[in-house]
Amino acid sequence: MSLPPLRFEPIFKENLWGGSRLPAFLRRPAPRAGAIGEAWVLSDVDGSPSIVADGPHAGKTLRQLLAADARAILGSAPLVNGRFPLLLKFIDARQELSVQVHPDDAQAAAAQPGANGKTEAWVILRTNPDTSRVYAGFREGVTAADFRAALVTKTVPQTLHCFTPAPGDCVFLEAGTVHAIGAELVVFEVQQTCDITYRLYDWDRVDEKTKQPRELHVEQGLACADFTRGPCPPVTPTRRRVSARREPVEWLADCQYFTLFRQTSETPFVVGENGLCRLVVCVAGSGELVNGTRTPVSVGDVVLLPASSGAAVCHPAGSITLLECGVGPGPAR
Missing domain, CATH: 2.60.120.10 (Jelly Rolls)
Incomplete structure (x- = not known):
């Protein structure tokens, strides 16, 4: 379905x-x-x-x-x-x-x-x-x-x-x-x-x-407890592409269990990926996600984009910052 x-x-x-x-x-x-x-x-x-x-x-x-x-x-x-x-x-x-x-x-x-x-x-x-x-x-x-x-x-x-x-x-x-x-x-x-x-x-x-x-x-x-592991300072974000059809995003974490990246924009941009499950989290601003349906998002909203739903376009109302979580490792690992 x-x-x-x-x-x-x-x-x-x-x-x-x-x-x-x-x-x-x-x-x-x-x-x-x-x-x-x-x-x-x-x-x-x-x-x-x-x-x-x-x-x-x-x-x-x-x-x-x-x-x-x-x-x-x-x-x-x-x-x-x-x-x-x-x-x-x-x-x-x-x-x-x-x-x-x-x-x-x-x-x-x-x-x-x-x-x-x-x-x-x-x-x-x-x-x-x-x-x-x-x-x-x-x-x-x-x-x-x-x-x-x-x-x-x-x-x-x-x-x-x-x-x-x-x-x-x-x-x-x-x-x-x-x-x-x-x-x-x-x-x-x-x-x-x-x-x-x-x-x-x-x-x-x-x-x-x-x-x-x-x-x-x-x-x-x-x-x-792993006593071989020393200090864990904040991550130094890197910019890289999630896929060829998307602009580079601010990459925060990539492990065998999940990915986490961030995007801030005042103009429309793509979130999610066709055939993949992604979780979109709004942490600043507001807007809406459009992919056949229109889903409003504002601070604190979490939207699951099912694999069958595919990518969406975020239309910001001013500036918006979204976190995006993927299931499993990222494409470049």
Whole structure:
């Protein structure tokens, strides 16, 4: 079957460290009182299925559409362990997230049969230059013994590479990289479809609801942590073509699981690719995507362009900045 571009309702997640900006950012009412740390805007995670927001398939889940015709959505790209391969989310960190690590594919499958690992990339959208920090990878020379000692003395942040992010920065984190999102940040994240997180250090916080510290997973996390991996600074973007029919774009990440690139323009430009699944994320400005149908987009909107739908032309209303995520590696790898 041929599918039109698809938009999904965000799934809001309450978090101890979360803020209050995501409902307004996504132009949705807050589902309840409380700190909202995440909005999952495309998910095939068990228990958190994305639901189509509008159009002829409104009310259906991504899983239902994949069960009906996965090839129409993914083209030749496979499902991974029966799921859509990627999870997309926005994060609003009022406080620091825990210092954490995620398993690779083999480690995840050993812990939970059928689970994927988690390699991810962040794009920084909002920041406080006076207080916001990103922790990504170890400082040069830090060993497993150094880190264990820091857990005891509660000096974990001193073992991590830390920098002050700027809006637009991209951070690429392979599975096994110890990391933390700092306070007062809004971040877009693309990752493998995985919900396994091992918390190593939680800033000595107490959960206001339980009056207890959150559970840590030190031994599981240390077994996954890659101590050969040093600092992970922001990505230096490169400009390259996605295909012959498109202008060069600002390339941010390219790994075996996903691609991520960015384009800013005041004039019409092509997004997506015929026969391929692409995910378009608006992070600034507004406009509409046209490919037989007309799909308006503004800040916070995420549009899945199914393989059967093909490429679209973005018509900006002024200037627009779109991120585009592809499933699997890029064409030049």
